[in-house]
Amino acid sequence: AAGVIQSPRHLIKEKRETATLKCYPIPRHDTVYWYQQGPGQDPQFLISFYEKMQSDKGSIPDRFSAQQFSDYHSELNMSSLELGDSALYFCASSLGPRSGYTFGSGTRLTVV
Amino acid sequence: GQNIDQPTEMTATEGAIVQINCTYQTSGFNGLFWYQQHAGEAPTFLSYNVLDGLEEKGRFSSFLSRSKGYSYLLLKELQMKDSASYLCAVGRGSYIPTFGRGTSLIVHP
Numbered sequence: 001a002a003g004v005i006q007s008p009r010h011l012i013k014e015k016r017e018t019a020t021l022k023c024y025p026i027p028r029h030d031t032v033y034w035y036q037q038g039p040g041q042d043p044q045f046l047i048s049f050y051e052k053m054q055s056d057k058g059s060i061p062d063r064f065s066a067q068q069f070s071d072y073h074s075e076l077n078m079s080s081l082e083l084g085d086s087a088l089y090f091c092a093s094s095l096g097p098r099s100g101y102t103f104g105s106g107t108r109l110t111v112v
Numbered sequence: 113g114q115n116i117d118q119p120t121e122m123t124a125t126e127g128a129i130v131q132i133n134c135t136y137q138t139s140g141f142n143g144l145f146w147y148q149q150h151a152g153e154a155p156t157f158l159s160y161n162v163l164d165g166l167e168e169k170g171r172f173s174s175f176l177s178r179s180k181g182y183s184y185l186l187l188k189e190l191q192m193k194d195s196a197s198y199l200c201a202v203g204r205g206s207y208i209p210t211f212g213r214g215t216s217l218i219v220h221p
Contacts, residue, residue, distance in 0.1 A: 033208065042199065042211040043155065056208055090154055100145070100157030101209060108152075 002026055004093050004104035011108045013081050021076040021107045025093030031055070032074045033101065034066060035090040045088060049074055081111045116212030120198050123189055123218045132185045132215045134200030136192075142203040146179045147173050149197045149214065158185065187217075195219045 005024040013019050025032050031050045033045040036059075045058035049068035060066070063081075068074040078085060088108050090100040115137045136144070143162035147155035161167055161176035161183065173186040185198055195205040197216050201209035 031121065042213045045208055045210060048208060058208070088152070096162055100160060103154035105154050 004091055004102050006089075006091050006104035006106060006107050009105065010110075012109045014112055015081055015083060016082050017111075019078045019081060020110060021078070021089050021091075021109070023074045023076070023091030023093075023104060025072055025074070025091070026102055027101075029072075029093035029095050031094050032068055032072070033092045034060075034074070034076050034095070035092065035103075037088045037106075038084075039087070039092060041087075046076070048075060078109075079104050085109060086111045116200055116202055116210070118198075118212050118215045120213070121216045121218070123220065126190055126192060126219055126221050128190050129186065129188050130190060130217065131193050132187070132198050132200075132217065134182070134183045134185075136181050136200070136202050136212075137203055138181075138202050138210075139211040141178065144174075144176050144183045145199075145201040145203060145209045146172075146183075146221060147201060147209075147211075149170040149199055151197075155199055155211075158198075162203075190219050192221070 007022045032047040033048040037043040046060040047066050048056045052068045058091045064078050088106045090103050090106045092103045094101045118134045135152045146158040149155040159174035166175045171188045197214040199211050199214040201211045
């Protein structure tokens, strides 16, 4: 079965650079969520989209923005990168809580 | 806001049963999730409880008591591959899971 696809798997950027992470949800899933997980930390909710509209906002810094496109894929844009942005970034998609939230394999971002 | 509390680490023997507890305080409760996460990998959905009681899925069962703000994940017939972090997550608002710090389970022979 198709899963949530994230790209790239790994990304190395320098401080103050920008990065774009992509997420392709499971077909027919109408909601996409972005999470950030620092080393040894729990996943922190950043932002979510339902039917291409932003539905909820968590602890997403102002330097980050995201959108969901007409084909339902989503992109997380990160600017003025800081060392503290180094983390695993997960995207998840869902049809609703009872079916669970399926996470992608994540993008490991390293800021040097 | 919400507070989610679970033990940091637990150890158990292969073939045994282990219970991982989770207590929470939250506003706008919309169910409780359990996820399994191996190091460096994505969390994998295990269960979702919205009503009080026990839900069983193979070797894994999850229990919820909303009045006590308490849940547990029960793992039976432990296998070495069950060594992982187990994340308790509270659904709030639009059912967005808010994760606790997770319990690192170590299964030894």
